[in-house]
Amino acid sequence: MGSTIRDVAQRAGVSISTVSRVLNKTASVSEAKRRRVTEAVRVLGYTPNPAAISLLKRATSTIGVVLPYISGEFFAELLRGLDDTVQEYGYLLMVSAWHRNAQEFRAALQSMYRRVDGLLVMAPGLTTALESELIEEGCPVVCINTPVTEGQCDVFNFDNYGGMYALTRHLVERGHTRIAFITGPNTERDAQDRLHGYRDAVTHCGGDQSKKLEFAGNFSVECGYEAASKILDMDPRPTAIIGANDQSAQGALRHLLYSGIRIPEDISVAGFDGIPSTRYSTPTLTTVHVPIRGIAVRAIHHLLRLLSNEKSPGGHVHVLPLEIVIRESTGPSPHI
């Protein structure tokens, strides 16, 4: 280890260009020298220095991932999808999380500068000010679940509005009129879209529309737990609760069960995201399935295509439709 191309050349008794040619198959080399080089490489355990290649070729074989946070099943699944996919193409993943503030977002972007060939960004709370910086990053950028407006980079979004609209309508159609809603962070677009989907569905389909039914949350289990506590005190009491994401719904579920409420006889609970544990919550959680892994794979494929110049960024916004996963048997269903 630690050997350079020069060491290999010396050991094989050839010039460094010959070594390079053998390694990169960039020109034909006599069989004799080829074998001597190959052998020397093996013995020395030689691996080209990525920094030198990067300096020369302006490419790093690395994809940068910038996420608003890393926690919960959602991100594990996302990262796994990203990693699996880039590995297929010989790329590496550089990961950096920021914590919902512009400065850290900038820092994360900055730190990736020239360390990655392309960037995969998730920034549900992206502002136009930050957006301009994204574009100037100097490398192809693909966004996931991010409100990009200026059409400078391609985006893969979920139909957060439509998914929540459908979920809410479903509940109204099942006879619920007072449906409480636990919101996500009001700085994030996906959370806002879900809120609007809920509001519109309630309005259009004949549910109670009242701001009092909306409880401020932040996508955490804890906020769901607290919201449920307030919801139970309401009079008249809502007959259904929707969490802006699964975690807040799970928090609510937790509190209701503790309070002796029967689900769904007394109150129905639904979430959003379709994280694995919704399948084995008790009772299992009706939710809207977000194909996280699928979007990860698609986004990476798109990004790699941009890198190979097969495509140019067109500011395309892909909105993926979402499907409700209905699980409302009283007891747990056999599906896991």
Next chain:
Amino acid sequence: MGSTIRDVAQRAGVSISTVSRVLNKTASVSEAKRRRVTEAVRVLGYTPNPAAISLLKRATSTIGVVLPYISGEFFAELLRGLDDTVQEYGYLLMVSAWHRNAQEFRAALQSMYRRVDGLLVMAPGLTTALESELIEEGCPVVCINTPVTEGQCDVFNFDNYGGMYALTRHLVERGHTRIAFITGPNTERDAQDRLHGYRDAVTHCGGDQSKKLEFAGNFSVECGYEAASKILDMDPRPTAIIGANDQSAQGALRHLLYSGIRIPEDISVAGFDGIPSTRYSTPTLTTVHVPIRGIAVRAIHHLLRLLSNEKSPGGHVHVLPLEIVIRESTGPSPHI
């Protein structure tokens, strides 16, 4: 973007060495030139090319993370802990997962070569053959939850054996004698240690010791679900089930509830890891808490110390004690 130190020098009317000196504060520069340089840097948005620095300094400000798989809450929490910590020190995280086979492990290691200053490896199924390659990686390596034997790199492990021993003993003391166990992958040391902890506790404390009570699993929810199905058919039926990890316990829980079994009146269920959702499973899951984030922080600190030559690798094995988290109220407890 895309500007080099030469561009900055030209714009400021100085030599590149002066620019370098200003940027790195490596020598004193006249106030006038300093300001011209600073201004030029600002206007051009200049950032040094990491590849050049890396080539020159043989350092990348990057920590590599090699994990056996990325899924579930466990890894999300681990990664979050790692990322938070390295960010404090201006490092970046390069992540690569492998899927329980030696070839992918080698590939992951290989791909990190010279791209990272240090390596954080988790390889519960590490064999001695692979271990030797780890050592030759050419950069400091710190392991987590990995059976390193040759004492060449430092390790932070959990007391998997002791934790499971304590958990099993706890159940025996509560009157259980027939305790079923859902194992983890038999290629992984942590899973084996947990199994041995279970066996020894049963033996020492007076439970039924029978291989028939052991069900082969692989840390997944699904295997727990299937194992529970077989366990229910046993005669006499076990009165308790321990999953080698929380996910398999949750899978078992899921099946039991579906089958109308009351927990814990009919059968008690316990897991291992203490992932967040054990707090809002129904009923909440008794488990052994593994301080994932804590170990992530410690391991990174240790690795960074190695990098700064404050310490040299001594083959130290740190075994962290584990604590049982008992949650066995019939209904969910108010703690979330």
Next chain:
DNA sequence: CTGTTAGCGCATTCAT
């Protein structure tokens, strides 16, 4: 086919 040479962008001597 093969060896020599010129940079990639930068920190670092070495002169001045």
Next chain:
DNA sequence: ATGAATGCGCTAACAG
């Protein structure tokens, strides 16, 4: 205090 020159490891263009 500052500029010129060297080289980190490598590929590619250039001569043979």
